[in-house]
Amino acid sequence: MGVLPVPAEVRAILLDIEGTTTPIAFVQETLFPYIKDNVKEYLRAHWEEEECQRDVGLLRKQSGSGEEELERVIQAVVDNVHWQMSLDRKTTALKQLQGHMWRAAYATGHVKGEIFEDVVPAIRKWREAGMKVYIYSSGSVEAQKLLFGYSTEGDILELFDGHFDTKIGPKVESESYRRIAASIGCATNNILFLTDVPREANAAEEADTHVAVVIRPGNAGLTDDEKSYYSLISSFTELFLPSST
Numbered sequence: 001m002g003v004l005p006v007p008a009e010v011r012a013i014l015l016d017i018e019g020t021t022t023p024i025a026f027v028q029e030t031l032f033p034y035i036k037d038n039v040k041e042y043l044r045a046h047w048e049e050e051e052c053q054r055d056v057g058l059l060r061k062q063s064g065s066g067e068e069e070l071e072r073v074i075q076a077v078v079d080n081v082h083w084q085m086s087l088d089r090k091t092t093a094l095k096q097l098q099g100h101m102w103r104a105a106y107a108t109g110h111v112k113g114e115i116f117e118d119v120v121p122a123i124r125k126w127r128e129a130g131m132k133v134y135i136y137s138s139g140s141v142e143a144q145k146l147l148f149g150y151s152t153e154g155d156i157l158e159l160f161d162g163h164f165d166t167k168i169g170p171k172v173e174s175e176s177y178r179r180i181a182a183s184i185g186c187a188t189n190n191i192l193f194l195t196d197v198p199r200e201a202n203a204a205e206e207a208d209t210h211v212a213v214v215i216r217p218g219n220a221g222l223t224d225d226e227k228s229y230y231s232l233i234s235s236f237t238e239l240f241l242p243s244s245t
């Protein structure tokens with residue numbers, strides 16, 4: 001690790017969140033416990049609302065449950081949410097509900113999105129150099145906007161040109177990266193994807209997207225093969241843009 005030159009054809013940097021811009025510990029020890037501790041109360045309080053019914057409808061369609069009376073339905077949804085979270089499932093249904101639940105936690109100042117300290121200065125530099133910057137996370141677009149809108153660095157949403165979540169496809173499928181490129185209006189090799197997860201890096205690379213694997217405190221370790229195969233960075237400041245001084 002040290003300096004990683006960004007290929008000249010790269011026009012856009014696509015960022016993962018958990019383990020890349022943000023400590024895994026913040027997601028696992030603050031955001032996820034908030035859902036587990038509050039999901040039952042949240043469903044009771046918001047049950048009649050259209051948004052909540054849409055979220056529940058998505059989760060129930062996925063789990064295949066039928067018609068039951070209210071308390072049992074709520075309990076079934078709560079159990080399903082806990083079960084999915086115990087496996088760190090990245091389903092769109094779970095991520096939509098989580099995003100809606102975190103709204104209150106952020107808006108009341110109960111939670112602030114944590115971001116590694118090198119992230120904001122590096123993105124500002126990339127943007128000055130003409131680079132577009134996008135987010136691609138399993139967390140819903142709404143959850144992404146909350147995290148960066150109510151972050152420890154203030155509202156930094158202006159730093160991003162767009163957001164993608166699992167609605168465009170799973171992060172471990174190469175087709176998702178082709179769809180993102182099409183949506184941005186560039187070729188897949190005009191994008192550099194930064195992630196902590198080798199399976200995601202592999203899928204992006206299969207689509208001819210440039211990748212670097214990010215090593216952050218608390219991230220899962222890499223195998224020796226992964227360490228020697230992928231370009232690695234431990235801070236965004238290690239990226240060297242051709243036009244940087």
Ligand SMILES: CSCCC(=O)C(=O)COP(=O)(O)O
Pocket residue numbers: 016017018019027031090095098136137138139140143144147171
């Ligand atoms: C967007 S904040 C919530 C993070 C989350 O739910 C998640 O699954 C993180 O996944 P990522 O793709 O950013 O590693």
Ligand SMILES: [Mg+2]
Pocket residue numbers: 016017018019020195196197
């Ligand atoms: Mg990640």
